[in-house]
Amino acid sequence: xxxxxxxxxxxxxxxxxxxxxxxxxxxxxxxxxxxxxxxxxxxxxxxxxxxxxxxxxxxxxxxxxxxxxxxxxxxxxxxxxxxxxxxxxxxxxxxxxxxxxxxxxxxxxxxxxxxxxxxxxxxxxxxxxxxxxxxxxxxxxxxxxxxxxxxxxxxxxxxxxxxxxxxxxxxxxxxxxxxxxxxxxxxxxxxxxxxxxxxxxxxxxxxxxxxxxxxxxxxxxxxxxxxxxxxxxxxxxxxxxxxxxxxxxxxxxxxxxxxxxxxxxxxxxxxxxxxxxxxxxxxxxxxxxxxxxxxxxxxxxxxxxxxxxxxxxxxxxxxxxxxxxxxxxxxxxxxxxxxxxxxxxxxxxxxxxxxxxxxxxxxxxxxxxxxxxxxxxxxxxxxxxxxxxxxxxxxxxxxxxxxxxxxxxxxxxxxxxxxxxxxxxxxxxxxxxxxxxxxxxxxxxxxxxxxxxxxxxxxxxxxxxxxxxxxxxxxxxxxxxxxxxxxxxxxxxxxxxxxxxxxxxxxxxxxxxxxxxxxxx
Numbered sequence: 465x466x467x468x469x470x471x472x473x474x475x476x477x478x479x480x481x482x483x484x485x486x487x488x489x490x491x492x493x494x495x496x497x498x499x500x501x502x503x504x505x506x507x508x509x510x511x512x513x514x515x516x517x518x519x520x521x522x523x524x525x526x527x528x529x530x531x532x533x534x535x536x537x538x539x540x541x542x543x544x545x546x547x548x549x550x551x552x553x554x555x556x557x558x559x560x561x562x563x564x565x566x567x568x569x570x571x572x573x574x575x576x577x578x579x580x581x582x583x584x585x586x587x588x589x590x591x592x593x594x595x596x597x598x599x600x601x602x603x604x605x606x607x608x609x610x611x612x613x614x615x616x617x618x619x620x621x622x623x624x625x626x627x628x629x630x631x632x633x634x635x636x637x638x639x640x641x642x643x644x645x646x647x648x649x650x651x652x653x654x655x656x657x658x659x660x661x662x663x664x665x666x667x668x669x670x671x672x673x674x675x676x677x678x679x680x681x682x683x684x685x686x687x688x689x690x691x692x693x694x695x696x697x698x699x700x701x702x703x704x705x706x707x708x709x710x711x712x713x714x715x716x717x718x719x720x721x722x723x724x725x726x727x728x729x730x731x732x733x734x735x736x737x738x739x740x741x742x743x744x745x746x747x748x749x750x751x752x753x754x755x756x757x758x759x760x761x762x763x764x765x766x767x768x769x770x771x772x773x774x775x776x777x778x779x780x781x782x783x784x785x786x787x788x789x790x791x792x793x794x795x796x797x798x799x800x801x802x803x804x805x806x807x808x809x810x811x812x813x814x815x816x817x818x819x820x821x822x823x824x825x826x827x828x829x830x831x832x833x834x835x836x837x838x839x840x841x842x843x844x845x846x847x848x849x850x851x852x853x854x855x856x857x858x859x860x861x862x863x864x865x866x867x868x869x870x871x872x873x874x875x876x877x878x879x880x881x882x883x884x885x886x887x888x889x890x891x892x893x894x895x896x897x898x899x900x901x902x903x904x905x906x907x908x909x910x911x912x913x914x915x916x917x918x919x920x921x922x923x924x925x926x927x928x929x930x931x932x933x934x935x936x937x938x939x940x941x942x943x944x945x946x947x948x949x950x951x952x953x954x955x956x957x958x959x960x961x962x963x964x965x966x967x968x969x970x971x972x973x974x975x976x977x978x979x980x981x982x983x984x985x
Contacts, residue, residue: 467535467826468638469725475643476726477738482646482811483718484743485653487573488710489751490805491776498687498756498772500703501694508695508704513744515918517708519911520875521740522903523882524714525732526894528723537724537822539717539878540966546886555881557966558874559717560819561959565866566716567816568843569859572850574809575626577802579605579619580781584798590789598782608855620851626810627844633814634821635836638725642814649807656804657750663797664758670790675764683760686768687752698925705922706868711747712740713812715875721818733899754801759783762790780805817843827969842961849954856947857940858954865955869931876919879911888912 470476497505531542539559543552583589592598603609607616633641669679694700709715726732756779760768763783771783788798817839824835850859882891892908937945 467532467537467725469727471639471643475639475647476722477735477742478650479643479646479811479815480719480722480735480739481742481746482650483722483815484711484713484739484812485650485746486711486713486808486812487570487577487776487780487805488707489743489747489808490657490754491780492710493707493747493751494687494754494756495772495776495779496703496707497752498769500697500700501691502686503688503690504692504695505700505704506690508701509707512701512705512708512918513740515910515914516705516875517712517714518737518740519907519915520714520879521712521719521736522733522895522907523879523891523911523915524719525723525726525736526891527878527882528720529726529728529730529732530894531720532724532726533728535826537721537826538819539720540823540969541827542720542724543878543881547881552881553966553970554963555877557959557962558870558877559720560823560966561962562716562866562870562874563718563721563816563819564842564962565862565870565955565958567813568846569850569862569867570809570816571626571630571813571843572623572847572859574806574813575619575623576605576781577805577809578626579622580785581799581802581806582622584785584788584795584802587795589785590795593786593789595782595786598786599778601785602777602781606854607851616851623847623851627840627847630810630813630817631836631840633810634817634839635833637832638818642818645814646811649811653804653807653811654746654750656800656807657746657754660797660801660804661750661753663791664754664761667758667761667791670761678761678764680757680761682765683757683768684753686760686765687756699929702922702926702929705872705918709871709875710868712743713815715871715873715878716816717819717874718815721822722815724822729898731898731900733895733903734901737901755779755784758787762787823965823969828972846954846958849951853947853951856951857944858947858951861948861951862955864934865952869926872919872923872926876916876923879916879919883912883916 470479497509527539527542527546528537531537531539531545534541534545536542536545538556540553540556543556546552580589589598589601592601600609600611604611604613605616605619607613607619613619633645635641636644664680667680669676671678713719723732726735756768756772759771759779763771771779784801785798788794788801791797820839820842821832821835824830824838825832830838850862888908888911891911896903933939937948940948
């Protein structure tokens with residue numbers, strides 16, 4: 465059976481960029497920059513981009529295209545194609561686990577953006593002009609407190625709609641579903657973002673009499689003025705590396721899945737660089753120019769610092785709705801803001817689904833409809849736990865171990881397999897085959913030596929300074945401790961299921977041939 469292919473080059477680039485451009489570009493990035501030295505944060509950020517982001521982007525494009533030659537769209541088969549060892553497929557199984565696990569909690573947050581876009585049009589949160597009221601509105605919508613919403617069924621309804629849209633796109637396949645979504649959603653996202661940036665810049669000083677220092681310029685200064693003293697903190701460098709992973713969707717098997725549908729001699733060097741560049745442009749130029757600057761204009765710098773300290777959800781779902789209640793045509797701008805976030809979210813969430821779909825089709829010989837059906841079951845059941853145990857920390861646990869820490873672990877594994885086991889000579893040949901640009905030779909050595917050492921240092925430090933305290937739940941609510949352990953048990957069960965699926969696929973006689981050595985193929 466012939467594998468699917470991307471229909472157009474621009475469709476591939478926009479789909480890859482849509483995979484990378486997500487909620488983190490507009491919510492997480494400005495918060496990370498504001499919390500970690502403002503403009504000084506960009507020094508470790510660009511360092512991580514050059515030594516981790518772009519090298520890993522090329523590694524994952526190379527892995528994906530190489531595995532795709534042998535019919536592998538998911539990392540278990542791709543790892544084995546590069547390393548003929550029984551353990552390789554089980555290491556690759558981690559990529560399936562991370563992509564599926566991320567979708568489970570990510571799509572729930574994505575559904576909030578769809579809900580709030582509707583609430584903007586209907587002006588349901590208008591009149592709630594204090595932070596306490598808006599936080600109560602959000603928590604009531606999520607079902608964690610009683611209040612504005614009598615039940616959590618509105619949130620559940622928007623979740624169902626979000627899931628239906630995701631699965632509808634996936635049911636159409638790569639070219640007719642994912643690519644067509646990207647061709648529409650990515651331009652719309654960028655247009656909405658540009659309109660919002662222009663509106664932010666033109667706001668200036670909303671209250672020049674009572675608060676002449678509350679202005680957009682102070683917001684830009686807050687996020688971009690460098691606090692060089694923070695560069696001495698390892699946490700800032702860790703935060704920068706984490707943001708690069710999060711924003712480029714690295715270390716989760718997503719890029720490999722998309723790249724597996726690239727033709728053997730198609731350019732991946734320029735494709736990987738274009739994907740990174742488009743994502744960074746959206747994140748730095750657009751994502752850094754909306755939420756924080758406008759918050760400083762309406763709430764002042766001190767309150768904006770408090771908003772940034774509270775995190776991305778407070779910025780996106782509390783402070784921004786309050787602002788929309790204060791400006792002309794606020795319901796329209798609110799609709800655009802949250803629909804922008806929804807487009808950013810759905811282009812990422814469909815990418816999270818593709819590795820499992822590819823695995824089921826290629827290794828179990830499922831037809832496309834059956835593969836999507838299995839995906840629906842594997843997402844719909846555990847997502848109920850994120851919904852109904854949100855207040856118990858279930859989503860936070862999944863976000864940390866799957867969506868944050870796990871990415872670094874898997875990235876380290878894949879660069880070792882690609883550069884040291886598969887071999888950097890063959891890896892470099894794969895990256896540069898068909899390239900329309902000359903990839904600087906220095907990246908040969910960066911990928912082989914610098915990137916794995918960088919990742920290893922990050923992982924060791926992260927385990928020591930962050931992962932161990934999180935694992936032991938230092939500082940957490942003791943009442944939620946049993947529920948957090950329950951969340952970890954569910955994640956472990958999901959990983960075991962993935963491992964068993966990989967093992968079963970290996971045992972099947974008609975699938976075993978697909979894992980033969982590339983030379984034999």
